[in-house]
Amino acid sequence: MVEKSEHIVRSYEEQLKKLREMIARMGGLAERQVADAAYALVRRDTELAAEVIGRDGExxxxERDIENFCVRLLALRQPMAGDLRFIIAAMKVSNAIERIGDYARNCAKRAVVIAQQPQLTGFSSFQWMAKLVQENLKESIDALVNQDATAAERVWAADASVDDVYNGIFRELLTHMMEDTRNITAATHLLFVAKNYERIGDHATNIAETVFYSVRGAGLPDERPKGDTSPFAVARPPA
Amino acid sequence: MVEKSEHIVRSYEEQLKKLREMIARMGGLAERQVADAAYALVRRDTELAAEVIGRDGExxxxERDIENFCVRLLALRQPMAGDLRFIIAAMKVSNAIERIGDYARNCAKRAVVIAQQPQLTGFSSFQWMAKLVQENLKESIDALVNQDATAAERVWAADASVDDVYNGIFRELLTHMMEDTRNITAATHLLFVAKNYERIGDHATNIAETVFYSVRGAGLPDERPKGDTSPFAVARPPA
Structure with missing residues (x-):
C-alpha cells in the first residue's frame, strides 16, 4: 500500500510538473510572437509577418490542451488549496496567453499593410514598447512556473512605463495624420498596433495578478493606477 | 443517512442555481453597459457616459465573487463530468464578461471626448453594431444559464454580421479623416469604439463556444470564418 500511494503522489507531482512545462512552452511561443511581430513591423518584413500569422494556431x-489537462486533473485528483489554486491559475493564464497570441497575429496582419504604405518615423518607440511588454510577459510566466509572488508583484507594478510609451505613440501618430492625409492609412493601423501592445501589457499584468493570488491565496492590495490616458486624448490640427 | 444525503444533494443543486443566477446578473449588467455606452455616444450624453464608467466596478x-464561489464549489463538492464542465465554463464566461465590461467602459470614456468634437455622420451604424453585439451577448449568456447548446451554436454563427458592420464603419471613418483633418480626433476615437464593439462581439462568440463545449463535452466542428478584414484595409486620400 505504501508503495502504491507513493507512486500516486509521484505521478501527481509529475502531472503538475507537466502542466508547468506546458505553460512555460506556451508563454515562450507567445513571447516570440510578440517580438517577431514588432520586428516584422519595424523592418517591413512581410515574410516574417506571414510566419507570425501562421504560427498562431500552435x-x-x-490553450485547448492545457484546459483539457486541467479539467482531467480536477476530475481525477480533486486537488485542494494551493494545488487547486495553481490549476485554476494555469487555465486563466493560458486563456490570457491565447489572447496575447491573437494580438500579436493582428499586429502581424497590420504589418503587412503598413509595409506597403509611406514610411513614418518614430518606430523606435514601437520596438521599445514591444520589448517592455515582452519582458513583463516573460517575468509573469516565470513567476507562475516558479510560484514566485514577489516576482509577480514586480511585473504588476512595471506596466505603468508601457502605458507612458503608448500615450506618446498615440499623440505622435495623430500628429502624423494631421500633417499629411497620405499618412492616415499607415498611422491608423499603427494606432491599432500600439493599442494591441498596450493590451498585451495589460494581459501580462493580469497574469501577474493571477499568479500572486494563486501563490498567496489573497489578492494584491489595491487596484493598480491605470496609466493609459489615450481614451481622453485630443489632438489639434496643425496651425 | 438518506435524509442527510438528500439534503446535501439539494444544497448542491441550490449552489449551482446560485452560480447560474450570479452569471445571469453579471451578464445583464454587461448588456446594460454595452447599450448605455452606445446610447451615450450617439446622444453625446456625457452624464450617462460617466455613469457607465462608474458602474464598471460592480x-x-x-467576477471575483464568481471565481471564489467556483473555487469553493470545486474544493468542497469535487464535481465530475457535466457539473465540472459547467463550473469551469462559468469561470471562463465571467472572465469574458469582465473584459466586455472593460470595453464598454473604454467606449464611455471615448464618448466623453467625442462629445466635445465636431459631429460626424454615420452614427446609425454604431447603434446597429451595439444592438447586434448586445443581442449576441444576451443569447450567449442565456445559453449558458439554460445549458442550451443549440442556442450557443446560433450565436456562434451570428457574429459574421457584426464584422460586416464593423468593416463598413472602419472605411467610412478613414474617409472622414481624409476629407477634413479636423475630423481626425473624433474619427480616431470612433475607430477604437468600433473596434471595442467588434471585440465585444468576439467575446460573445467565445462565450457561445465555451457554452457549447460545456454542454456537449465536445467543441464546435470548425473554426468560424473570421469576417474582420479591417487589418488589411487600405484607404486612399481623396483625389
Whole structure:
C-alpha cells in the first residue's frame, strides 16, 4: 500500500510538473510572437509577418490542451488549496496567453499593410514598447512556473512605463495624420498596433495578478493606477 | 443517512442555481453597459457616459465573487463530468464578461471626448453594431444559464454580421479623416469604439463556444470564418 500511494503522489507531482512545462512552452511561443511581430513591423518584413500569422494556431492548440489537462486533473485528483489554486491559475493564464497570441497575429496582419504604405518615423518607440511588454510577459510566466509572488508583484507594478510609451505613440501618430492625409492609412493601423501592445501589457499584468493570488491565496492590495490616458486624448490640427 | 444525503444533494443543486443566477446578473449588467455606452455616444450624453464608467466596478466585483464561489464549489463538492464542465465554463464566461465590461467602459470614456468634437455622420451604424453585439451577448449568456447548446451554436454563427458592420464603419471613418483633418480626433476615437464593439462581439462568440463545449463535452466542428478584414484595409486620400 505504501508503495502504491507513493507512486500516486509521484505521478501527481509529475502531472503538475507537466502542466508547468506546458505553460512555460506556451508563454515562450507567445513571447516570440510578440517580438517577431514588432520586428516584422519595424523592418517591413512581410515574410516574417506571414510566419507570425501562421504560427498562431500552435498557441490556440496549446490553450485547448492545457484546459483539457486541467479539467482531467480536477476530475481525477480533486486537488485542494494551493494545488487547486495553481490549476485554476494555469487555465486563466493560458486563456490570457491565447489572447496575447491573437494580438500579436493582428499586429502581424497590420504589418503587412503598413509595409506597403509611406514610411513614418518614430518606430523606435514601437520596438521599445514591444520589448517592455515582452519582458513583463516573460517575468509573469516565470513567476507562475516558479510560484514566485514577489516576482509577480514586480511585473504588476512595471506596466505603468508601457502605458507612458503608448500615450506618446498615440499623440505622435495623430500628429502624423494631421500633417499629411497620405499618412492616415499607415498611422491608423499603427494606432491599432500600439493599442494591441498596450493590451498585451495589460494581459501580462493580469497574469501577474493571477499568479500572486494563486501563490498567496489573497489578492494584491489595491487596484493598480491605470496609466493609459489615450481614451481622453485630443489632438489639434496643425496651425 | 438518506435524509442527510438528500439534503446535501439539494444544497448542491441550490449552489449551482446560485452560480447560474450570479452569471445571469453579471451578464445583464454587461448588456446594460454595452447599450448605455452606445446610447451615450450617439446622444453625446456625457452624464450617462460617466455613469457607465462608474458602474464598471460592480462587474469586476462579480467576477471575483464568481471565481471564489467556483473555487469553493470545486474544493468542497469535487464535481465530475457535466457539473465540472459547467463550473469551469462559468469561470471562463465571467472572465469574458469582465473584459466586455472593460470595453464598454473604454467606449464611455471615448464618448466623453467625442462629445466635445465636431459631429460626424454615420452614427446609425454604431447603434446597429451595439444592438447586434448586445443581442449576441444576451443569447450567449442565456445559453449558458439554460445549458442550451443549440442556442450557443446560433450565436456562434451570428457574429459574421457584426464584422460586416464593423468593416463598413472602419472605411467610412478613414474617409472622414481624409476629407477634413479636423475630423481626425473624433474619427480616431470612433475607430477604437468600433473596434471595442467588434471585440465585444468576439467575446460573445467565445462565450457561445465555451457554452457549447460545456454542454456537449465536445467543441464546435470548425473554426468560424473570421469576417474582420479591417487589418488589411487600405484607404486612399481623396483625389
Amino acid at each position: 498557441i490556440d492548440q496549446l | 462587474i469586476d466585483q462579480l
